Amino acid sequence: MARLNFDVASRVRFVLGRARRIDVGSVVRRARLAASQHDRFAPAVLADMLWSAAFRDTAFNDYFELDFAMLTREERRTFMTSPLSNHIATKYDRPDKRDLFLDKIAFNRAFGPYLGREWIDLREVGPEGLEDFGRRHELIIGKFPTGQAGNGVERYVTADVEDWRAFHDRLVAKGQILVEENIRQHPALAEVCPGTVNTTRVNAFFDGERTHILSWAQKFGRGEVSDQPISGGFYTMLDDNGRSYGDGHTGKNTNRFPTHPDSGASIAQFQLPMVEELRALVAKVGRVVPEVPYVGWDFVIGENGPLVVEGNWLPGIYEHKPSVTGIRTGTRPRFEAVIGR
Numbered sequence: 001m002a003r004l005n006f007d008v009a010s011r012v013r014f015v016l017g018r019a020r021r022i023d024v025g026s027v028v029r030r031a032r033l034a035a036s037q038h039d040r041f042a043p044a045v046l047a048d049m050l051w052s053a054a055f056r057d058t059a060f061n062d063y064f065e066l067d068f069a070m071l072t073r074e075e076r077r078t079f080m081t082s083p084l085s086n087h088i089a090t091k092y093d094r095p096d097k098r099d100l101f102l103d104k105i106a107f108n109r110a111f112g113p114y115l116g117r118e119w120i121d122l123r124e125v126g127p128e129g130l131e132d133f134g135r136r137h138e139l140i141i142g143k144f145p146t147g148q149a150g151n152g153v154e155r156y157v158t159a160d161v162e163d164w165r166a167f168h169d170r171l172v173a174k175g176q177i178l179v180e181e182n183i184r185q186h187p188a189l190a191e192v193c194p195g196t197v198n199t200t201r202v203n204a205f206f207d208g209e210r211t212h213i214l215s216w217a218q219k220f221g222r223g224e225v226s227d228q229p230i231s232g233g234f235y236t237m238l239d240d241n242g243r244s245y246g247d248g249h250t251g252k253n254t255n256r257f258p259t260h261p262d263s264g265a266s267i268a269q270f271q272l273p274m275v276e277e278l279r280a281l282v283a284k285v286g287r288v289v290p291e292v293p294y295v296g297w298d299f300v301i302g303e304n305g306p307l308v309v310e311g312n313w314l315p316g317i318y319e320h321k322p323s324v325t326g327i328r329t330g331t332r333p334r335f336e337a338v339i340g341r
Contacts, residue, residue, distance in 0.1 A: 030064045037254060037323065038069040045069050052076075057083040065251040066330070067322045079330030080215070080317045085203075088339060089314045092205075094291040101292060101313040104145045105178050114285055116307030122168065122177040130171075131164035133179065141225065142176030152176065155225040183309075186301040188273045192265040196221025199298045200272060200306075201235070202282055203315045205338050206293040211286025212338045213279070215331040217318040218272055220248060220260060237320055237331075242272035246325040256324045278306040285311070294339075 031046035052058035052068065062068070062081040100106050105121050120133050134140060137158060144152030152175065161167045171179065182197070189198045202216045219235040221227035229250050234257050236248040248257035248267040258268050272278070278299060285297065285308055296315025299306050320327040 027060050030060055034064050034067075034069040038067065040069050057081050057087070059083055062317070065321070066319055070322060071328060075322075075328045078332050079319055080332045080335060082317055084332070084335075085315055085317050088205075088294050088335070092292075092294050092339075093313045097289055097291040098313045100289055101295065101311045102146060104143055104147075104310060106145075107310055108178070111285060111288060111308055111311075114281060114308045116302055116305070117181045117183055119178065119180040122172055122179060127165040127168040130168045130179065131161075133181075134158035134161060134164065137181040139182035141180045141182055142171050142174070143178040143180065144175050145178050149228050149230060151230070153225050155182065183300050183307070184303045186273050186303060188271070189301060192260050192263055192267075192270065193220050193223065193227075194263075195223030196225070196227050196231075196233070197300055197309075198227055199300050199309055200238075200278065201318055202278075202297045202299060203318065204282055204286055204295060204297060205335075206286040206290055206295075207338065208290065208293075211283045213282060214335050214338060215318055216242075218244065218270060220257075220267070222262060235318060236267050236270060237318065237325075238272060242275035242278075244268055244270040245320065245327060249321045249324040251319070251321055254323060272301065274301050274306055281306045281308065 027049065028046060031049050032042045034040070034049075035042035035045040048069070049058075049060055049063045052063055053060060056076070058068065058076070059082040062079075062083075066076075066079050066081075068076050068079075100110050108115060108119050118133065118137070120129060122130065125133070135158070140156050140158055142154045142156060147153060154176065156167075171177065185197050192198065198218065198220050200216060200218050203214045205212050205214055216238045217235045218238055219227040219233055222232035224231035224233075227233035229252060234248045234250045234255070236244040236246065236257075239245055244267060246268050248260075249255060259266055278301065281299065282297065286293070286295070292313050294313070294315065296312035298309040298311070300309055319330045322328045
């Protein structure tokens with residue numbers, strides 16, 4: 001089988017960069033917690049974590065969150081890790097095009113036909129324009145253009161706005177100069193969590209001819225504007241047909257979600273709707289900026305079909321959590337089949 005191969009210099013730079021920022025106390029705490037969760041000897045787990053970080057492209061968080069303490073070396077090798085994703089992104093994603101994915105406004109301009117929602121830039125639209133926009137939409141979303149992981153995102157009820165000039169000034173002062181209409185999601189997603197727009201993460205690679213889906217996961221929120229873990233969100237990995245592999249999890253602890261804690265809807269039996277339509281959209285957006293072939297896309301299955309929310313040139317990893325799902329193999333073989341050729 002093909003392997004992900006990266007030059008020694010890039011690996012050394014990455015390891016040295018991590019070593020300079022190491023928080024020894026945090027690493028020791030993770031090692032102790034992993035040892036207690038999996039009934040292992042803590043010093044041995046710590047030594048293994050350090051060895052894996054230095055020689056196996058495994059960040060300390062990866063080791064802990066992917067339950068490496070309970071896996072064999074062969075099983076570990078089937079999982080994607082943060083350093084591996086970083087190596088792919090820095091090797092293939094052209095630096096001069098990455099800003100299109102770092103700035104949400106630039107992204108919206110580049111991917112306008114696939115957004116499926118209205119948006120405005122408050123640097124170009126004054127209070128009157130914002131009011132006109134708000135009159136058309138019951139809910140609007142204010143965003144930091146460069147915010148990540150759900151930071152800087154807030155939801156506003158337009159009926160509550162009494163002074164649109166003051167509201168415009170407040171949004172600009174907070175840095176929320178990107179304003180979008182709230183997305184109406186598919187009933188199958190609203191049934192699970194109606195208060196959050198629940199996104200589907202698709203990590204994909206465009207090889208110059210075809211956009212390959214490398215992994216995908218369905219994220220669920222807890223009623224907040226964001227479905228990220230910082231807002232109580234969690235996810236479940238999806239199989240090739242868009243069906244959940246099992247219980248949901250955050251990856252960060254041993255919590256499991258066989259059902260949604262608020263709605264009671266099944267997570268273990270969740271089926272993503274409009275799978276073929278989503279595949280078709282992935283194929284289209286992957287071609288828009290071919291200089292950035294490796295992207296972590298966030299989509300939403302809307303009422304009338306899938307739409308793109310954002311793209312990340314440095315994708316975070318989404319993987320099975322063996323202690324929750326019982327699945328002891330990961331998605332790396334698919335990455336290697338496509339990128340390691």
